Amino acid sequence: MMQQKGVSQVLAQHAQQIGDKKAYSYYAPRAVRPVTITYRRLHERACAIADIAKQQQLEGKYTLLMYSPGLEFVEAFFGCMYGNVSAIPMYIPPGNEPDNRLRSITSGIDVAVVFTTRDKAEQVGYQLEKLFDGKEYKIICTDAVRAFDFEGFMPELSFDVPPLIQFTSGSTANPKGVVVGHDNLLANLQMIQRGFAKHAQLSGDETSVSWLPFFHDMGLIWSILYPVYTGGSAVLMSPNDFLHNPSKWLQLISKYSASVSGAPNFAYDYCVTRIRDEQLEGVDLSSWQVAFNGSEMIRATTIKRFIERFSAYGFAHNAPFFCYGMAETTLYVTGETGVIEAQGLTPLNVSVGKPDEQAEVIIVDEQRHQLADGETGEIWVRGPHVAKGYINNPQASAETFQATLDGSNGEPTYLRTGDLGYLNDGKLHVVGRLKNMLIVNGKNYYGEEIEYFVAKSRDYFVETGACLIQVNEGLDDSEVIFIQEIHKSRLDEVSTQLPQLEDLAVTLSGQILSEYKLAIHRFIFLGTSRLPRTSSGKIDRARAHEVTDAQSFNHVLDVYTR
Numbered sequence: 001m002m003q004q005k006g007v008s009q010v011l012a013q014h015a016q017q018i019g020d021k022k023a024y025s026y027y028a029p030r031a032v033r034p035v036t037i038t039y040r041r042l043h044e045r046a047c048a049i050a051d052i053a054k055q056q057q058l059e060g061k062y063t064l065l066m067y068s069p070g071l072e073f074v075e076a077f078f079g080c081m082y083g084n085v086s087a088i089p090m091y092i093p094p095g096n097e098p099d100n101r102l103r104s105i106t107s108g109i110d111v112a113v114v115f116t117t118r119d120k121a122e123q124v125g126y127q128l129e130k131l132f133d134g135k136e137y138k139i140i141c142t143d144a145v146r147a148f149d150f151e152g153f154m155p156e157l158s159f160d161v162p163p164l165i166q167f168t169s170g171s172t173a174n175p176k177g178v179v180v181g182h183d184n185l186l187a188n189l190q191m192i193q194r195g196f197a198k199h200a201q202l203s204g205d206e207t208s209v210s211w212l213p214f215f216h217d218m219g220l221i222w223s224i225l226y227p228v229y230t231g232g233s234a235v236l237m238s239p240n241d242f243l244h245n246p247s248k249w250l251q252l253i254s255k256y257s258a259s260v261s262g263a264p265n266f267a268y269d270y271c272v273t274r275i276r277d278e279q280l281e282g283v284d285l286s287s288w289q290v291a292f293n294g295s296e297m298i299r300a301t302t303i304k305r306f307i308e309r310f311s312a313y314g315f316a317h318n319a320p321f322f323c324y325g326m327a328e329t330t331l332y333v334t335g336e337t338g339v340i341e342a343q344g345l346t347p348l349n350v351s352v353g354k355p356d357e358q359a360e361v362i363i364v365d366e367q368r369h370q371l372a373d374g375e376t377g378e379i380w381v382r383g384p385h386v387a388k389g390y391i392n393n394p395q396a397s398a399e400t401f402q403a404t405l406d407g408s409n410g411e412p413t414y415l416r417t418g419d420l421g422y423l424n425d426g427k428l429h430v431v432g433r434l435k436n437m438l439i440v441n442g443k444n445y446y447g448e449e450i451e452y453f454v455a456k457s458r459d460y461f462v463e464t465g466a467c468l469i470q471v472n473e474g475l476d477d478s479e480v481i482f483i484q485e486i487h488k489s490r491l492d493e494v495s496t497q498l499p500q501l502e503d504l505a506v507t508l509s510g511q512i513l514s515e516y517k518l519a520i521h522r523f524i525f526l527g528t529s530r531l532p533r534t535s536s537g538k539i540d541r542a543r544a545h546e547v548t549d550a551q552s553f554n555h556v557l558d559v560y561t562r
Helices: 007-018 039-055 071-082 099-107 118-132 183-201 219-229 237-244 249-255 267-274 302-311 393-400 448-457 489-497 498-516 544-546
Strands: 020-025 035-038 060-068 086-092 109-117 138-141 164-167 179-180 205-208 233-237 258-261 290-293 322-323 330-337 360-364 377-382 415-424 427-433 438-440 443-445 461-471 480-488 524-525 557-559
Touching: 007 039, 007 071, 007 183, 007 219, 020 039, 020 071, 020 219, 035 039, 035 071, 039 071, 060 071, 071 086, 071 109, 071 219, 099 118, 099 164, 118 138, 138 164, 164 219, 183 219, 183 330, 205 219, 205 249, 233 249, 233 322, 237 249, 249 258, 249 267, 249 302, 249 330, 258 267, 267 302, 267 461, 302 322, 322 360, 322 448, 322 498, 330 427, 393 415, 427 448, 438 461, 448 461, 448 480, 448 498, 461 544, 480 489, 480 544, 489 524, 498 524, 498 557
Parallel strands: 020 233, 060 086, 060 109, 086 164, 109 138, 205 233, 205 258, 258 290, 290 322, 480 524
Antiparallel strands: 020 035, 164 179, 322 330, 360 377, 377 415, 415 427, 438 443, 461 480, 524 557
16 A cells, blocks of 8 residues: 555545545435445546646646535635645635625735636626736636546655645634645644544544635534545535534434534533524434534533533533644644543633544743743644644744743744643643723633633623624723623614613723723624624624724624723
């Protein structure tokens, strides 16, 4: 067996050895039966798309992949891999206007070609015309490309061409394009496999179920690439399908006896609050061995509620797998079994495990000194999964990917994650984002901890809809503002009790002052999903200040407490 150099070569081998096995099954919204593709057919489709890329002389160039959820994206991504084309996953913004994310991507990279489908070509064309303003570009509809018999073909990889430019979520700044190499992908997939193996006894070719968006790192690496790497089968559905009907996620896990599935923390809460008992008739979750939770702050209370709600349907208390990662490390950094009984009930006390044997995680202070166990500082990471840098941004790449400890003479180099955390017996605990930390009168305050304290204090508060910000930092008129969303189902009820809500703001302000010694100058209450969010659903803190403008934003209540 030849030595594997890239995921595309793994796919080509599977096409020869397990060609008739289903690689992916995709359930469109309201569909009773899925669209499926075997390993052999996927290989043939990838070869055909790579052949078109070769004809168009796209090798070494950047190509936007703009698709609706479905298998066409999967075919195109592997086609880019086979053809040595750097893929840039991107969703299709609604309507005919490009959104800020698309503008950010196209402004920083010379994109000359876009892959999409025939039914979306016109919409994509309208958006690109407004962006490129006369610049030449091509739209290639990959669903119109005919597949041929490419049996025995083995893609030749060019390691000078990164297979993936993965843009960050942009929750604290404009999205940056992370350059991910073939070696990074393979190393990280190996780490994920080892992490899962320590957590559960898996077959190695397990079935997984996912609704995660393909254009984000967790959806792409785990939902699309990991099943191919292990030779497993993936059952897919769209993110919007999950939001409209979260029970479908659990129903598919049950139907296919899937052993691996997961999502960010909010999804587990969403299932608890949105799924009705009658939607779970016949559901059996006993096959679900790895319920990974990552991509945002993990709350033990969320998983405790999920276990309490779904243990009657076979969900095991030791199935949760808490993990931590980011696009700059391809995806995965640490992970461990999330046994709730051993965890505290705040995000700061939740362990996300130890790094892989090939990786290193250290905690560093502002003077670039390594800290001891229990001390909080910035999380630095080193290993073969750390990406190459940010595309066309050498300054940010050097600052983020080439960090060194004080007195180290320049070696080794680490990735600065921008996250705060501490180690306890080698296990990582994430506190929050460095950029979300407030400095008031010389004292540091961890925004995520205070947000959690407030959000869980009332059942009508959205737990993931809290945001603590500081405006006019360092000036005489500096304000600390707390923004809190209220559940849509309780909005009318709460809105009719504004005097009580105003009293509540004063009460919460006093409790925060007592608990954290931080004065909140202003509380703003909003309806569900009114805070600006990124494409991955995280609060867009760079734009959260927009909410503070009462003249241009519809608040439920705006209370000054000082």
